[in-house]
Amino acid sequence: MHAIRTFVKNNWVGYLFLSPWLIGFVCLSAFPMGFSLYLAFTQYDMFSAPHWIGMNNFIEMFGDRKFIASLKVTAKYVLIGVPLQLSFALFIALVLNRGIGGLRIYRAVYYLPSLFGGSVAIALLWRQLFGAEGLVNRLLGSIGIEGMNWLSSPSTALYTLIILTIWQFGSSMVIFLAGLKQIPTDLYESARIDGAGRFKQFSNITAPLLTPIIFFNLVMHIISAFQAFTPAYIVSGGTGGPLNSTLFYTLYLYQQGFTHFLMGYASAMAWFLLLIIAFVTALMFLSSGKWVFYQE
Amino acid sequence: MKITRVVLYGFMALLMLISTACSSGSGNSSNSSSQPSAGSSGSVPAPSESKADSGSGEQVSIRFTWWGDTKRHEKYNAIADLFEKANPNIKVVREFGSWDDYWNKLATQTAGGNAPDVVGMHATQVANYAQRGALLDLTPYVDSGDINLDDFPPAVVEVGKLNGQMLMVAQGVTMTGIFYNSSQLDKLGVQPPDFNWTWEQFEAKLKEIRAASQEKNFWPSADLSSDATSLMMFARQRDKNLFNEDGSLGVDKQDMVDWFGRWDKFRKEKLIPDAATNAQYTGVPLEQSMFITGKVAFTTVPYNQIPNYQNFTKEGEVRALRRPTDPSGKDGEFIEGAYLSVSKTSKHPKEAARFISFFVNNEEAVKIFKTEQGALGSTKGNEIIKPLLNPAQQRAVKAIEDTLKIAGKLPLPPAGQGQVNEVLSDEAEALAFGQISVDKAADEFISKAQAILKK
Numbered sequence: 001m002h003a004i005r006t007f008v009k010n011n012w013v014g015y016l017f018l019s020p021w022l023i024g025f026v027c028l029s030a031f032p033m034g035f036s037l038y039l040a041f042t043q044y045d046m047f048s049a050p051h052w053i054g055m056n057n058f059i060e061m062f063g064d065r066k067f068i069a070s071l072k073v074t075a076k077y078v079l080i081g082v083p084l085q086l087s088f089a090l091f092i093a094l095v096l097n098r099g100i101g102g103l104r105i106y107r108a109v110y111y112l113p114s115l116f117g118g119s120v121a122i123a124l125l126w127r128q129l130f131g132a133e134g135l136v137n138r139l140l141g142s143i144g145i146e147g148m149n150w151l152s153s154p155s156t157a158l159y160t161l162i163i164l165t166i167w168q169f170g171s172s173m174v175i176f177l178a179g180l181k182q183i184p185t186d187l188y189e190s191a192r193i194d195g196a197g198r199f200k201q202f203s204n205i206t207a208p209l210l211t212p213i214i215f216f217n218l219v220m221h222i223i224s225a226f227q228a229f230t231p232a233y234i235v236s237g238g239t240g241g242p243l244n245s246t247l248f249y250t251l252y253l254y255q256q257g258f259t260h261f262l263m264g265y266a267s268a269m270a271w272f273l274l275l276i277i278a279f280v281t282a283l284m285f286l287s288s289g290k291w292v293f294y295q296e
Numbered sequence: 297m298k299i300t301r302v303v304l305y306g307f308m309a310l311l312m313l314i315s316t317a318c319s320s321g322s323g324n325s326s327n328s329s330s331q332p333s334a335g336s337s338g339s340v341p342a343p344s345e346s347k348a349d350s351g352s353g354e355q356v357s358i359r360f361t362w363w364g365d366t367k368r369h370e371k372y373n374a375i376a377d378l379f380e381k382a383n384p385n386i387k388v389v390r391e392f393g394s395w396d397d398y399w400n401k402l403a404t405q406t407a408g409g410n411a412p413d414v415v416g417m418h419a420t421q422v423a424n425y426a427q428r429g430a431l432l433d434l435t436p437y438v439d440s441g442d443i444n445l446d447d448f449p450p451a452v453v454e455v456g457k458l459n460g461q462m463l464m465v466a467q468g469v470t471m472t473g474i475f476y477n478s479s480q481l482d483k484l485g486v487q488p489p490d491f492n493w494t495w496e497q498f499e500a501k502l503k504e505i506r507a508a509s510q511e512k513n514f515w516p517s518a519d520l521s522s523d524a525t526s527l528m529m530f531a532r533q534r535d536k537n538l539f540n541e542d543g544s545l546g547v548d549k550q551d552m553v554d555w556f557g558r559w560d561k562f563r564k565e566k567l568i569p570d571a572a573t574n575a576q577y578t579g580v581p582l583e584q585s586m587f588i589t590g591k592v593a594f595t596t597v598p599y600n601q602i603p604n605y606q607n608f609t610k611e612g613e614v615r616a617l618r619r620p621t622d623p624s625g626k627d628g629e630f631i632e633g634a635y636l637s638v639s640k641t642s643k644h645p646k647e648a649a650r651f652i653s654f655f656v657n658n659e660e661a662v663k664i665f666k667t668e669q670g671a672l673g674s675t676k677g678n679e680i681i682k683p684l685l686n687p688a689q690q691r692a693v694k695a696i697e698d699t700l701k702i703a704g705k706l707p708l709p710p711a712g713q714g715q716v717n718e719v720l721s722d723e724a725e726a727l728a729f730g731q732i733s734v735d736k737a738a739d740e741f742i743s744k745a746q747a748i749l750k751k
Contacts (some may be wrong), residue, residue, distance in 0.1 A: 045711070046407030047428035132576055152575035154729065237579020238396070242572070243729055258400050260715050261424060
């Protein structure tokens with residue numbers, strides 16, 4: 001009791017100054033999260049009181065074919081989209097880092113897509129680009145190839161969304177550029193004197209020294225790719241179609257919670273997604289000791 | 297020392313402000329506006345609600361919410377303004393949005409115990425609210441005369457009832473039928489069908505149109521295999537309902553084999569669009585839809601949409617027919633439309649009830665509203681607006697009046713209706729893409745729908 005009193009006496013001013021953030025955190029993050037954890041174990045339709053059903057939501061998930069489909073779609077999106085996006089960003093960063101004129105302009109222009117790439121407007125634009133009478137098919141038509149409807153064919157719809165994420169390479173490119181600038185130039189000089197070619201320089205100097213940056217980008221982009229929602233929602237008109245080929249995890253979660261009022265099930269899905277992301281992130285951190293190289 | 301104290305008091309004040317803002321769940325919505333000039337994006341902070349009880353001339357504010365587009369918002373705002381003028385002590389705070397946003401928001405508000413007093417209701421959505429006890433029984437207000445339904449035909453009053461409770465009042469009554477564009481059929485040299493036509497005549501007409509035009513990006517009819525309303529009518533023609541009174545599934549596997557099979561046959565004969573084309577047009581705005589852009593000749597739409605469709609049509613008249621009928625079966629049509637309800641949590645139910653009565657009866661109000669949601673519930677109202685209607689609106693009213701003679705009432709659908717509709721469209725799509733057979737689609741629909749409805 002005494003210890004608590006001294007703690008309060010010594011620290012209350014500090015917590016007071018922290019209070020604007022603290023209150024926001026408790027009311028807007030901690031409480032809703034705690035409540036959704038409770039709802040994950042209930043049947044809750046938002047109208048009547050939640051009804052405790054234990055693990056049933058989680059058990060039901062694994063018998064739900066659409067849930068499995070949404071997991072697959074999201075995994076595909078993460079596994080294909082993120083590596084492609086990062087490689088493309090690194091490639092552009094390497095090109096820009098070669099000291100071409102007007103770097104600042106290029107940097108700003110390439111950064112633009114990642115500023116508004118997640119917006120509704122861009123998703124609508126995408127829908128237009130890849131539609132049956134869209135720009136992509138017109139271009140293909142002009143060189144004599146008959147296009148198809150990219151968005152409404154189950155085999156190609158997801159890939160148009162992956163192209164959309166690759167196009168938003170700007171933010172990781174800027175970080176790569178900053179990382180490249182940090183690599184001491186004398187390393188390259190001595191390598192050149194030793195007769196190392198461009199590829200050797202990249203694989204023995206650039207790549208290892210850039211691994212902390214690659215690691216950072218990888219973690220951030222994998223987390224955000226798991227949570228992607230807007231492009232699929234807009235491009236498929238909220239359905240996740242055709243044939244569930246763009247049914248992202250978050251989109252299915254949204255449908256369950258807000259279209260069918262299965263808030264308990266949706267909460268369980270949200271917590272399951274958190275577990276997946278935590279697991280994947282932990283795996284990456286564990287593996288990082290093997291391939292991430294810190295200079296110090 | 298003094299300065300520290302001032303700073304500390306400042307923080308205390310801030311803290312109180314934040315914590316009260318954080319804990320008060322009820323009350324003012326940010327998306328409300330009381331000015332008709334403020335468009336859908338305008339946000340004027342709502343005035344603080346007075347906690348005064350009904351009557352007594354004290355200032356009361358009620359919240360009214362609806363779905364629609366900009367044109368509709370203008371009409372609803374004008375009617376609410378009229379009501380405020382006639383009842384200076386009642387303020388109508390307004391919230392509105394597009395169809396999808398509207399239902400998401402209303403569900404969240406209702407769950408939070410913060411539903412608006414007067415809510416726009418729809419036949420396809422009411423189950424979610426009524427089955428969960430979120431709507432107020434209006435019977436006492438009808439008895440007391442706060443809601444005047446004297447000019448409503450009994451069938452229209454009946455549609456708003458569930459288990460003897462009066463839950464909704466019709467703003468407009470409508471039914472869905474089949475639309476076509478007169479000039480499109482003229483150009484193809486095809487005679488427009490009769491208002492009454494059978495499934496056989498429907499199929500023959502589709503073939504006639506296909507023979508008249510082999511164009512690649514054109515089909516005689518839209519694909520209705522995934523349309524729940526169409527399936528409901530089909531079931532009723534067989535003297536069944538998609539959903540029984542007790543909330544169970546009313547159709548059996550054979551019905552679904554016949555249903556999916558019919559559309560599958562049409563698809564193979566190129567009478568309806570292929571799956572990819574269908575997917576492409578999912579969720580596009582009306583002006584880009586297959587019907588408006590002339591890619592299909594027939595589609596299904598509620599009759600009250602005739603004027604709206606006509607607005608987007610450059611050439612020809614948008615006309616409506618009944619659904620194809622089954623000569624050996626029953627009439628499938630049932631009454632749909634838009635309604636007004638009062639939420640159970642309303643603090644001012646009497647004022648809310650009076651607002652509804654004003655909306656559906658007042659002469660000036662119905663003159664503004666016209667056929668926005670179909671023929672009016674009030675027969676007197678329909679007489680008042682008749683001379684004011686343009687040709688498209690007159691066609692809508694004519695079609696509704698003709699169909700009203702044969703339309704029945706649907707049992708109130710169960711809470712799982714939305715999920716069953718989704719299963720229907722999933723199965724129809726898988727069939728259209730050639731992933732499953734008609735038999736499998738029917739099987740899966742029955743088993744999944746039954747599993748949902750059992751919960």
